[in-house]
Amino acid sequence: MNRTEYELYFKTIGSKGFRVVYWDKETSDYGVGDCKFTINFKKNPSDLFIKEQNLRKIIEENFEEILDIEGNPEEICSVFGFSKEIDNFKAIKKQILLCIAEFLMNVRKERQKKEVQSHYDLGNDFFSLWLDDTMTYSCAYFKDPNMSLRDAQIEKINHTLKKLNLKKDERLLDIGSGWGLLIVKAAQDYGVKSMGITLSEEQFKATKDLIKRLGLEDRVQVRLMNYLDLDENQLQFDKIVSVGMFEHVGKENLEKYFDKVNKLLVNKGLSLLHTINLPEVSEEDSFSAWLKKYIFPGGYIPELKELISILPKYDFHLMHLESLRMNYALTLDKWYENFSSHTKEIEEKFGRQFARRWGFYLKGCANAFRTSGLDVHQLLFSKGLNNDMPLTFEYIYK
Structure with missing residues (x-):
């Protein structure tokens, strides 16, 4: 420093x-x-x-x-x-x-907060041009490679929520809740009380509108704040999920994330972390350096072994690990296709250089997931030993 x-x-x-x-x-x-x-x-x-x-x-x-x-x-x-x-x-x-x-x-x-806003507060109008209408900005889940992007994103939300084994009236926290689909579906489909946390004002406003439009104010809330500022003396959760946010915490804050989850999660509670990772971090990775400079300032993609090695420090027990690498490649293909069909509109609003950089980011990441070892995993872990889960994970894939 x-x-x-x-x-x-x-x-x-x-x-x-x-x-x-x-x-x-x-x-x-x-x-x-x-x-x-x-x-x-x-x-x-x-x-x-x-x-x-x-x-x-x-x-x-x-x-x-x-x-x-x-x-x-x-x-x-x-x-x-x-x-x-x-x-x-x-x-x-x-x-x-x-x-x-x-x-x-x-x-x-x-x-x-400024780093996150520099990316996600480019405007809901911008992201709506190339995301699907669920406004889900993370790896989709393709049960069939011919699925539409929208169907695959809804399937990803369903897949994620199934893993958490949610029960009615449980309390769910989503750290980095995006445009709010996960916390809304959790309340609708499982009857939980869910809370989303975001640093993006654009996402916060859109999620508030979604909750109000669906009449879910009594079961769903969203807060514009840093997750580290949540008061564990006032708030405790049965389940905690984070999808596509962890890449923004920075190398020096990896353990702070797990420490905060530990403080907010009840004993035997479950947490699911969905994050991009590398087999090995290399300072010579020019593409990662380019992404950090132009697309994700302050970002850091950890090694999988970094994450797994931290878990025992907080008595977290890894229960399920799943790679969605090729799912992300397909997701990025769909995003790039949508993005390319709106290139002229994006250039008029943000300039040609911006459009070229973002197009390169989407296409380059799709290629990286296919060829470089770049991966995305979902890690499901419990706080302490949880002996109440089903004996197999068949319940996830039904």
Whole structure:
């Protein structure tokens, strides 16, 4: 992590002058007037913040290794707005690190929101040109290669919901709920109470309209927020699903996703993660780098083994794993065909370069799924041991 976010934080602190010596020995002065105190970083806190879920615990255990301070405690408390009752450097160091950690987390959440919106908030009119009328923007499920895209997308939703073994009045959370079809069908077909979470304002508005149009306000809701901000003390779910969202969380947040699912899921509850993955992550993959630059800023496609290795840390037990690789290739073929039939319209609205990039993205991804080892899997896992599931998975494929 570079110093930019830390500098942004310190520029917002107080008006009195103070100095910060960073871990790379670079020095910056902040505030106005003579420096009243100096903050010395012995190491980059982000090296710890990124890896740890419990920030308070990691700060308690490592603050002396991260930070040192020289100056008057009263001046420091005055600049940072701390209580005057804090009169020792030990407590001040901890408090400063907690403030920095909270600021960095908020900055990253805001950045993730902007990255997601830069893709999904191109407009419902744009996506409706080449998605089917269900507005489902993830891998479809083709029981027959000649199925229409719409039928295959509905089949994917049905296939996903079947795996969760839903029961009437259970609580279902969809992290990254898109345009809302899954949470709506879950309520209609299984009688569950479902909630969708999205960072896209366009998807949020469309889902709200869909719920109202179908008269499902008493059983279905959608929230415009980061899933990490859900309060597990107020909300618990029997089943949690995420389809096509995990690619956006970023490498540093993989474990944070599973940690949050763990906190929100009841004991013996089920979760299904539907995500693209690679057999091996390569920094030299030019196509992935191109996608990250032009189509999915901030995205990261994990290795399958990365995901599976995280599960035991949260007492998650993998119950079913299914590859939908060729299904995604067929889905992208259909999208590209639809996209190509509206190229002129897209060029008029977004420009020729945009249309060419998106066409290359759709065609290139279809080819990658067929030839490169790029894959998409559905991972079904339970929190703790669940002995109440059917003995076989025949129920999914009936």
